[in-house]
Amino acid sequence: MSNFFLENSDLQFQFNNLNIKDIVDLTENNYQQKKDFNYAPKDYEDAIENYRKVLEVVGDLAANDIAPRAAEVDNVGAVFENGKVHYANGTLENLKQLSQADMMGMILPHKYGGLNFPFTVYMMATEVVSRADASLMNIFGLQDIGDTIRKFGTDKQRDEFLPHFATGEYTGAMALTEPDAGSDLQAVKLSAYQDEKGNWFLRGVKRFITNGNGDVLLVLARSEQGTKDARGLSMFVCYGDKTVVVRRIEHKLGIHGSPTCELQFNDTPAQLVGVRKFGLIKYVLDLMYRARMGVSAQSLGISQAAYEEALKYAKEREQFGKSIYSLPVITNMLLDMKVSIESNRSLFYSAAKYVDKKEKLEEHIEKLKAQGKPFSEETAKLKHIIKVANFLTPITKYVLSESANKITYDALQIHGGTGYMKEFKVERLARDARITNIYEGTSQLQVVGASGGVINDVLGDFFDEKELKEYKGGLSRLANYLKEIRGIFKDSLKYVLDKKENSFQDAASKDLVELYSYIYIGYLILDEAEIEPRKVFIANRYIINSMANARKNAESIKNELFSDILHADKILV
């Protein structure tokens, strides 16, 4: 029986090298829960064993149940009939099985019926599910809604909603986007108002809402009438009751199993989540950071699926008397794909661990505060972790989603004409990949999100430390390349800053962000290559390729490729 967790040697490598004792110790509150929940771990080793076993179950379901249904789910898709959204049968089956397997509340605490898993492990499950059916990830991933209520809601709200998320009875939706508020969420108009008793109601329209037909919706709404910016927005939770009308669902290129809804809220009763006016600037940002990681996992899963298809096809297909696998051009493409996937995975789980650490430390500090214990040491640590997590998240989303498009593109190319046909899985994968660099913030917005960290050199200390480290043999040559890339980066950054021109800086930020990402990812793989000899190949191709790309990035900046933006109107005729 195949298994998408067990039979993915690179994912196994990441799992075996997780080293998340600090995270798990905090997550499990020093292993005090075993007496109340017989499935709670008794120590770190036991927790890891739990994660491994449960991921095996996910891997089994993904490979043997979910993946075989994916073509049908894509074909039929979610449909809208008589004002109601119907999932494809395969999607319903998938959700039923995932619920039976207790997978719909992976990160929710035990006491609400969840598995209390670290975010990082939940992300592994998300990668595995996405590989089987990218569109299922959208609904599976919305279990985050439950977690957001846990983080920012009241005890009453937690008790009201969370147990139903954990059983899979409720699915959620995150309703932010409106016709006039896409990348710019500050422009959200949907209005939240109170009656004389103080009850909140929602009125207005949202569009492009994944699973908008779900049972519980988190809604970003304007609670402060007359305001126009982010400070007038609050976050609400409401039921998808009859006052929430699905007006239509979109017909779209990919992820057909996931319904994308236009919603009209007709005086929908709602509850405020957290503090008024902090809707966008605090809660939605927090939710989006995690959702971006979810989309990165989706990108990675799609990439893995496309690579598997391409590899299999290349070995089977013969032209000119031999399998195309052995044509250097094709082998080269496959190597590029594999190196991208493995380097992406390193980046992804490194970022996931930072997000995880950030969340756990925040909660820990809250606890210390409540107990009247000192917490200044933790706060200092947290400050750094937040900086890194908030930087790595957009970088990861940017790199992985763009890469998923490139990988599915190449995988389709390896299939030749057959790849263009519906009968082959890669056709679906190429369509599904296309959304990943659009939603949860487009790639352009991810670059905006990351560029602050790049300019402030958030990973500077980390790089300094790595530059002092001695790498052995062939790795030292690669380490020198990374030093060189860092030099190129510093030069390029200086050039951009010296120019003191906003439009130039905006246009150049993509190159700067990319340059910076090569160095970080490069060091991650270099360290992995010390543990696992096979990874030397990955490091070699990744770093040499990055060197070439870095020179290109730098050339664009220093030769002022973007200077013609000032003359765009004359060119774009």
Place this chain on the structure above:
Amino acid sequence: MYNSIVLVKQVPDTANISGKVMKEDGTVNRAKLPAIFNHEDKSALELALQIKDKFGGKVTAVTMGPARASDILRECLYMGADEVLLISDRKFAGADTLATSYVLSEAIKKVGDFDFIFAGRQAIDGDTAQVGPQTAEKINLPQITYAEEIIELSGKTVKIKRKIDGGHEILSAKLPVLVTVIKTAAEPRPFSAKRVMAYKNAKSLTDLESMAEGNSLLYVDALVHEYTSNSLFIPTMTMDDLKLDPARCGVNGSPTKVFKVESVVLAGGNHVTVEATKEGIGGLIDKLMEDHILG
């Protein structure tokens, strides 16, 4: 409330037979095949769990097999079985269906207190479909084989749809009853993550014995005590525990002997073209009846 006992078996994964696992004489080297949960037994367990979900009661999974068969008992726990029982003894080796059903029927009597005994229709290694019926006979129970659906269950009667050649048959039976189940009866539920975590360390007596063997600091009795108190002990019964007649167990109790194993190579021979007319098809049917393929 209905209590069920489910008979389950660990079988070699015959769907994955490759050249490596065939012996010279054409038989399969079982030790080299991955061992899996017999599919129809899983469906049987699912049916029992569905009854439990709906009406309450207890589900006990029982297997007779070697020590490593505790694997599938853990899987039963992962799916939702309340209790499991491993019947294991070297003296059971080489059992045919007669000896197997003897041992199982005695174990069932020992467990007692059941309304249903569920079993898969057949195991993919032997394909006999005899163990269920023979067990029913030995306990003197009504039996419904090839069950596909429980149509009605109330009081002490059950109505079941069973598959027969060319159609279905609906039978009623008084409880307790033994039911053998085909794969289409129920799609086995996935393992529950919580149960996987709770029972991943469940161990049978033989598992604990081998743990103790490798470590002079461990004592079997202490281990059994520890695992029992943590609800992680898989009860294990031997021939003596069940007070069985040695002459009816294992090879001794098995009149079925493999006489000869032949490796048959199927090869296509001549082919005949049949006209797509009434006469052509009629001729084909006549020929098939003549060869006793039809009719």
